Amino acid sequence: MTVDPSALAPAPAPASAGQPSSPEGRSLDRRDFVRLLGGGIIVLFTADLSDLLGQEARTRGYPTDFNAYLKIAADGRVTVYSGKIEMGQGVVTSLAQMAADELDVSLDSIDMVMGDTALCPFDAGTYGSMSTRFFGPALRAAAAEARAVLLALAAEELKVPAEALKVEGGVISATSNPKARVTFGQLAKGQKIVHTLDGKAVTKAVSAFRVMGKPEKRRDARAKVTGKAQYAGDVRLPGMLYAKVLRPPAHGATLKSVDTSAAARLPGVVVVNEDGLVAVLHADPEATEKALAAVKAEYDVPKPAFDDRTVFAHLLSVAGEGEEREKKGDLVEGERKSVSLFEGRYLNGYGAHASIETHTALARLDGDTMTVWSSTQTPFPNQQAIAQAIGFAKEDVRVITPFVGGGFGGKSSAGLQAIEAAKLAKRTGKPVQVCWTRAEEFFLDAFRPAAVVAIRSGVDAEGKLCLWDYQVYAAGSRSAEQFYDVPNNLIRVYGRWGSDTPKMHLFATGPWRAPGANINVFARESQIDTMAAAAKVDPLEFRLNNTSDKRMRGVLEAASRKFGWKKAAGPSGRGVGVACGIDAGTYVALMAEVKVDVATGSVKVVRIVCAQDMGVVINPDGAKMQMEGCVMMGLGYTLSEEVRFEGGRILTRNFDTYELPRFSGMPELETVLVKNDELSPQGGGEPALVPVGAVVANAIFDATGARLFQMPMTAERVKEALLAVRRKPST
Amino acid sequence: MKDSISFRLNGKPVRLEVDGDRLLLWVLRTDLGLTGTKFGCGESVCGACTVVVGREAVRSCQLPVKAVRGKDVTTIEGLERDGKLHPLQEAFADAGGLQCGFCTPGMIMNAYALLLKVPKPTRARILAEMDGNLCRCAAHHRIVEAIERVATRAGGAS
Numbered sequence: 001m002t003v004d005p006s007a008l009a010p011a012p013a014p015a016s017a018g019q020p021s022s023p024e025g026r027s028l029d030r031r032d033f034v035r036l037l038g039g040g041i042i043v044l045f046t047a048d049l050s051d052l053l054g055q056e057a058r059t060r061g062y063p064t065d066f067n068a069y070l071k072i073a074a075d076g077r078v079t080v081y082s083g084k085i086e087m088g089q090g091v092v093t094s095l096a097q098m099a100a101d102e103l104d105v106s107l108d109s110i111d112m113v114m115g116d117t118a119l120c121p122f123d124a125g126t127y128g129s130m131s132t133r134f135f136g137p138a139l140r141a142a143a144a145e146a147r148a149v150l151l152a153l154a155a156e157e158l159k160v161p162a163e164a165l166k167v168e169g170g171v172i173s174a175t176s177n178p179k180a181r182v183t184f185g186q187l188a189k190g191q192k193i194v195h196t197l198d199g200k201a202v203t204k205a206v207s208a209f210r211v212m213g214k215p216e217k218r219r220d221a222r223a224k225v226t227g228k229a230q231y232a233g234d235v236r237l238p239g240m241l242y243a244k245v246l247r248p249p250a251h252g253a254t255l256k257s258v259d260t261s262a263a264a265r266l267p268g269v270v271v272v273n274e275d276g277l278v279a280v281l282h283a284d285p286e287a288t289e290k291a292l293a294a295v296k297a298e299y300d301v302p303k304p305a306f307d308d309r310t311v312f313a314h315l316l317s318v319a320g321e322g323e324e325r326e327k328k329g330d331l332v333e334g335e336r337k338s339v340s341l342f343e344g345r346y347l348n349g350y351g352a353h354a355s356i357e358t359h360t361a362l363a364r365l366d367g368d369t370m371t372v373w374s375s376t377q378t379p380f381p382n383q384q385a386i387a388q389a390i391g392f393a394k395e396d397v398r399v400i401t402p403f404v405g406g407g408f409g410g411k412s413s414a415g416l417q418a419i420e421a422a423k424l425a426k427r428t429g430k431p432v433q434v435c436w437t438r439a440e441e442f443f444l445d446a447f448r449p450a451a452v453v454a455i456r457s458g459v460d461a462e463g464k465l466c467l468w469d470y471q472v473y474a475a476g477s478r479s480a481e482q483f484y485d486v487p488n489n490l491i492r493v494y495g496r497w498g499s500d501t502p503k504m505h506l507f508a509t510g511p512w513r514a515p516g517a518n519i520n521v522f523a524r525e526s527q528i529d530t531m532a533a534a535a536k537v538d539p540l541e542f543r544l545n546n547t548s549d550k551r552m553r554g555v556l557e558a559a560s561r562k563f564g565w566k567k568a569a570g571p572s573g574r575g576v577g578v579a580c581g582i583d584a585g586t587y588v589a590l591m592a593e594v595k596v597d598v599a600t601g602s603v604k605v606v607r608i609v610c611a612q613d614m615g616v617v618i619n620p621d622g623a624k625m626q627m628e629g630c631v632m633m634g635l636g637y638t639l640s641e642e643v644r645f646e647g648g649r650i651l652t653r654n655f656d657t658y659e660l661p662r663f664s665g666m667p668e669l670e671t672v673l674v675k676n677d678e679l680s681p682q683g684g685g686e687p688a689l690v691p692v693g694a695v696v697a698n699a700i701f702d703a704t705g706a707r708l709f710q711m712p713m714t715a716e717r718v719k720e721a722l723l724a725v726r727r728k729p730s731t
Numbered sequence: 732m733k734d735s736i737s738f739r740l741n742g743k744p745v746r747l748e749v750d751g752d753r754l755l756l757w758v759l760r761t762d763l764g765l766t767g768t769k770f771g772c773g774e775s776v777c778g779a780c781t782v783v784v785g786r787e788a789v790r791s792c793q794l795p796v797k798a799v800r801g802k803d804v805t806t807i808e809g810l811e812r813d814g815k816l817h818p819l820q821e822a823f824a825d826a827g828g829l830q831c832g833f834c835t836p837g838m839i840m841n842a843y844a845l846l847l848k849v850p851k852p853t854r855a856r857i858l859a860e861m862d863g864n865l866c867r868c869a870a871h872h873r874i875v876e877a878i879e880r881v882a883t884r885a886g887g888a889s
Contacts, residue, residue: 088831088868221824224832225816225839227767227807234766286757356771356779356867357833405769405833406867438772625827625870632869655776660865663858669872 040188041072041149044121045142045197068121068135070099070142072150076170076185078103078110080139083123083380084131085115086220087404087411089685090622091131093219097619098136101211102143102203104167105184107219115379115401125378127412127511129584129683132618136681138197145201153187206616206677215621220403230402232375233360233435240362240431241270242285243424244292246278247440250648251507253299263294272427279424281432304647306506311450312347315474315495318504322494325477334467334488338458341467342531346455346523347710348475348693350643351448351512352658357405358436359444361418363425369396370425374418375404377411385414386422397422408633409511413446439653446510447643449497451475453523463535465546472520474504479517479583479690480524483549506645513630514686517583518637518693522711525579525694529570529701538567539698540578551613551676555589556580558674559611563591570702575606577699579691584683586614587674590631590695592667596703601719603700605635605665610688611672615679627671627688634692636661640712738799740765741809751797756780758796759806767807767836771865778864781837781844782806788844807836810843818884819843822877830868838864842878851882 045068068082080099086092096110113119115126147167154172155162158180166175173181206213223229248255255278260271263280269291270281280291306314335341361374363386370392376382376399383399386392399418404411417434424432436444451474458467468486476496482489497509497516532542540560544553559565559578568574575596580589593607610627617623640659644651652658671688697708706721734751737744740763749758759765759782768791771779775790782791783805784798810817819839822828829835838861845852845860852860857878866874 088829090830217824218827218829220832221827221829222816224829224835225807225820225823226811227765227836229832230766231769231833233770234760236764236766284753284757284761286753354867355831355833356777356865357769357831358771403832406831408867435770438774438777621827625830625873628872629830629869632871633867654774655772655865656774660867661869661871662865663861663871663875666858666871666875 037071037194039074039190039192041146041191041193042069043142043146043149043195043197044069045138068123068139068142070139070146072146072184072188074185074189076109076183076188078105079113080110081113081120082135082139083115083117083120083125084135085126085377085379085401085404087126087377087407089131090218090619090625091126093216094132094619094622095136095139096219097211097216098140099143101209102140103147103170104210105170107211107216109170116398117379117383117400118398122380125381125412126407127377127409129685129687132681133585133683136618137203140203141199141201142197144203145195145197148201149193149195150184150187153191154182157182157187212618213616213620216619217621224403231357231360231405232362232373232402233357233433235362235373235402237362237364237431240433241281241283241428242288243279243281243421243432243434244288245420245434246292246295246297247443248299250299250301251650252648253301256298256300258298259296262296263291266291266294270428272424274423274427277420277423279420281424281428285435301649302647304649307646308349308642308644311349311506312452314506315450315452315504319473319494322471322492324490325480325493326482326489326491328486329488331467331469331488331490334458337460337466339461340531340534341456341458342527342534344455344523344527344530345709346453346519346526348451348519348522349711350450350507350509350645351637351641352442352445352643352652353406353408353410353448353512354441354641354655354658354660355406355408355410358438358441359411359415359417360433360435361415361421362431362433363418363421364431365425365429368392369398370422371398371400372418372422373400373402374415375411376401376415376418377404377407377409378413378415382415382418386419389419390422390426408513409515410445412511416444438655442643442652442654442658443650446508448512448515448518448637449475449505449509451516451519453519455523455527457527457531459531459535463537463542463545465531470524472516472523475516475519478515478520479581480520481582483552483582484528484543484546485548513633514583514690517581517686517690518634519711521579521581521690522693522697525581525691526697526707526709529577529579529694529698530707533570533701536569538569540565541567543578543580551587552580552582552589554674554676555587555611555613558672559589559591559609562611562670562672563609565591570698571705572702575699575703577695577697577702579694579698581687581690583687583690584685586612586682586684586687588612588687588691590688590691592695592699594696594699594703596700596718598704598722601715601717601722603639603696603713603715603718605667605696605699607668608695609670609672611674612688613674613676614684614687615676615682617673618681620673623673623684624671626684628669630686630688631669631692632661632666634689635665635667635696638693638696638711638713639665640714642712642714734797736796736800738801739803741805747796749796752795754792755782755794755796755799755804756791759791765806765808769833769836771834771837776863777834778841779834779837781840781864783840783844783847786844786847788841805840805843807840810839817843818881819846819877822880823874826873826877826880828870828874828877830870834864834866838866838874845878846882854879857882
């Protein structure tokens with residue numbers, strides 16, 4: 001994707017002229033690469049992902065000492081080349097802000113070229129709230145380095161010492177004589193200066209920020225509100241065909257027989273049946289649906305072993321020994337000191353990513369090279385997977401990532417849709433688009449893992465936590481790290497998500513916006529709330545009594561001020577709750593107010609306050625957008641989103657049964673950024689999502705006295721919990 | 732079976748030789764090359780494919796093209812006039828009522844039809860009318876803010 005302020009749409013189909021792509025489309029060694037860059041001042045740099053980069057880059061034969069670069073051209077424009085992608089999280093704006101500020105140029109003069117394997121050096125992918133945290137500092141350093149190079153050139157040119165020069169808007173002038181001036185473009189002209197970042201570049205102090213730290217409008221907004229923003233499915237090539245791929249009715253089903261003859265007789269339909277890939281293609285996408293319906297296929301479908309209700313028993317039964325993640329003190333001692341013991345078991349089913357853009361790709365064969373426009377968070381791993389699947393050298397596959405219509409972790413897989421498009425393009429010789437239907441999207445998704453958390457905890461006579469025995473099954477321990485002051489603490493992890501772990505899950509699982517963290521924070525913060533209520537202590541006070549972590553106290557207090565928190569032990573009947581968590585280096589506290597309809601069990605979240613400490617904030621407006629999006633999206637996993645299945649059959653097929661948050665469910669929402677300029681920028685795309693489940697559960701408890709142990713907290717489950725409270729004799 | 736179908740698209744007459752049962756969404760996206768209207772669900776439950784026919788917001792993913800014969804169809808590409816954004820487009824951009832942008836054309840077209848019908852809707856009305864349009868990035872608050880900005884300005888959406 002290419003975004004510059006003058007262009008409304010991202011990169012058009014072919015590479016624009018003058019870009020550093022070799023004539024043969026082959027991979028480049030460092031020397032070739034630099035030769036092809038053309039003139040200008042270039043700084044090569046790498047984000048702090050060296051282990052990922054080194055390993056991948058070595059196997060790819062790419063230069064290993066950088067994974068991004070910026071270039072200042074003779075026209076004064078600055079272009080940043082990076083394998084990161086824009087999927088709505090706003091890095092196309094915030095990364096440009098960083099470069100503009102460090103270089104002292106206007107934001108308008110920055111172009112971003114992203115996610116194109118032919119133009120950008122290797123990058124592992126866009127996930128884990130890492131673009132700003134790890135890529136950002138490297139980009140800033142590169143821009144600072146470029147500025148230093150330009151200053152040195154200007155000093156020579158103007159015969160003025162560098163210390164006596166100032167930089168403004170891409171123009172360097174003598175402090176004492178404004179007429180002695182030279183532009184970045186003039187300095188770059190005819191130059192061929194290549195620097196590799198050596199860690200010595202000095203970036204600006206927060207107090208010197210001019211572009212960073214200021215709310216900046218999205219640079220992609222105009223393209224997106226006019227419909228001109230191009231996504232993978234919007235690329236049109238002459239002679240292209242649309243394809244539909246035959247899918248089994250259930251995971252684990254095996255194809256017994258297939259008869260494509262009726263489909264093949266339909267006018268204009270091309271049938272491909274090769275190595276297990278059965279597809280129908282046509283110049284009209286609708287005709288492919290009719291053709292697919294005409295394919296007769298018989299499958300053996302295994303008898304269902306588990307469904308969305310029994311999955312938890314399955315996960316516990318295959319959990320194995322697990323491994324210790326944190327250990328402090330002695331649990332027996334903790335139990336001995338406890339005046340009250342608490343046990344809680346928390347559940348969460350499989351969740352879908354449900355981006356509005358389904359997985360889409362368009363592949364074009366040109367002689368012996370393949371170009372694929374792909375909706376992906378991981379263009380380089382995509383490229384590798386495609387190459388392997390079609391038997392091409394990696395260098396002969398180019399992946400271009402236009403704007404991505406939502407990812408949330410769901411588009412960070414190998415890119416099956418891109419592989420299918422490439423196979424079909426190779427087979428037919430025509431450009432082929434594969435765009436999954438919504439049902440395919442749900443069926444083929446790598447789900448957020450179903451998970452179980454079991455906690456045993458205790459408080460001593462002073463109301464201090466003295467025991468924390470935490471076991472998480474099948475979700476990993478992200479955000480389970482202990483920040484309460486518990487002398488006897490154990491965190492034990494039994495499997496996680498992803499394909500590289502012992503096979504626990506019934507389906508493919510993958511990262512889902514703060515993977516694993518949502519269930520971990522739901523469990524911990526629900527348990528803490530239960531303990532506070534039993535101790536008859538206000539839940540905010542109980543938390544503050546039990547953590548000395550300054551940043552956590554800071555966000556709790558900030559949320560409390562904004563919310564107007566009034567002290568009361570739960571359940572107070574008011575329906576207010578608090579929860580907090582840490583994710584991607586960022587601290588978050590949420591406070592919520594809910595209304596529970598006791599007759600139906602339905603929950604309406606009335607108000608949420610979100611306070612966040614994310615270190616230095618690059619784009620406050622962008623950061624707030626992410627906080628708002630996290631909270632609002634979080635209400636989905638909290639209240640309604642759950643994948644229903646029976647054995648390998650995925651019963652969830654569209655949005656009528658997988659309920660995303662809607663306008664009618666909007667709470668009043670306020671966000672607070674807690675200033676912390678002492679700390680480099682931390683993650684922003686995920687943290688505010690992680691305490692949403694807990695804050696709603698705690699508010700439901702405060703409203704009704706009913707404790708919810710399973711997400712999503714559907715009306716049915718809330719009703720059950722309310723009945724359980726009524727049945728229980730009061731103590 | 733091919734049929735000759737005429738309608739006005741973004742203010743200009745169009746005449747197509749197409750099977751009238753084909754869906755408007757795909758005719759727009761393929762035959763007419765207007766890719767601003769998006770496919771999201773195919774069952775009218777997400778709103779990404781929303782266009783305006785006459786003065787009504789409709790889901791083009793289930794609407795046969797023959798149903799727009801002789802009618803006025805407006806898509807996201809038709810809102811900008813002489814290089815000037817429609818106030819709703821301006822407001823979505825200014826308020827940050829979008830993230831990945833994939834649902835945005837459908838959101839704007841749905842809001843456009845709402846303001847044609849009710850130039851100054853209440854917040855409750857906005858929420859109700861927009862409820863069938865899904866935004867996975869969850870930019871809901873700013874989308875509502877954008878619509879309210881246009882609705883409260885003198886003259887409404889015009």
